[in-house]
Amino acid sequence: MSAVEFLGRRYASPLWAASGTFGWGVEALDGGFFPRKGLGALVTKGVSPLPMHGAPQPRVAEVGAGIGLLNAIGLQNPGLDLFLAKYAARYEKGDLGVPVWVNAFADSLEGYVEVVSKIASYASAGSVAARGQWLAGFELNVSCPNVKKGGLEFGSDPKGLETLVAACAKAAGRQPVMVKLSPLFPQVADLARACEAGGAKALSVANTLLGGFPEPEKIKPDGTTAWSIGRRFGGMSGPALRPIALRMIDQIAKASPLPLCGIGGIQCAHDVREYLAAGATVVQVGTANFANPWICDEIARDL
Secondary structure (H helix, E strand, O other): OOOEOOOEEOOOOEEEEOOOOOOHHHHHHOOOOOOOOOOEEEEEEEEEOOOOOOOOOEEEEEEOOOOOEOOOOOEEEOHHHHHHHHHHHHHHHOOOOOEEEEEEEEOHHHHHHHHHHHHHHHHHOOOOOOOOOOEEEEEEEEEOOOOOOOHHHHHHOHHHHHHHHHHHHHHHHHOEEEEEEEOOOOOHHHHHOOHHHHOOOOEEEEEEEEEEEEEEEEEOOOOEEEHHHHHHHHEEOHHHHHHHHHHHHHHHHHOOOOOEEEEOOOOHHHHHHHHHHHHHOOOEEOOOOHOOOOOOHHHHHHH
């Protein structure tokens, strides 16, 4: 499989690990199951200004016979300072061997700017040999349905989204900003154009769909029916999401010239080709990593 160019940077593969599905990468690397051969880049778990403990258990539930995965992790993360000390330091050493996109989120514009500016400054102040090389850019999460308050309010309003993107693009300096859009809103073309006007260099499409289901056979102590996950509703990913994301990519490609990163339900080389045919340049593999950590190696070989 040949390399691909995206935003002026050359990637060994168009296959990236989607945010949240390989943690911070170093855990998989240290555990011996990081798919280095087929992976073009890693998108980190979301980084917020302060630590977040995440959602109550249970956090994941399978939908049907493998057609989807419902999750409500709640964006658990150690916060900005510990991310820099524990994970960015490993990236700077070149441990992963692939470029890193940092997924950033907050519950305010100022919080987004803080995350982006401090990470960009950290990367640019690194050693001469590695200065800024590990950081490929920022993926702004304005579309997660798994928290009570967060970027989703930005991702639903074109004007607010443009303002947020503009502030983050300025804070990022020379690093590109890519915005992760939600499938929950019909005005995808308007949102894409707002990102473009704000200075985004690319879009990632799409985040998960909000859903949930009760489990009638499980009754809680108070006599009510238990639901599959602790927050009742969560984000659905997996194969069922793919046709929706492909539809969005087709619509956005006709409305905006921004390069696209496709996300949703990729399980094999044919799925990747669908995204490329729809208008994406690169893709992120997510849910499939949970069933097979080496899926990117296998897909790369088949491509």
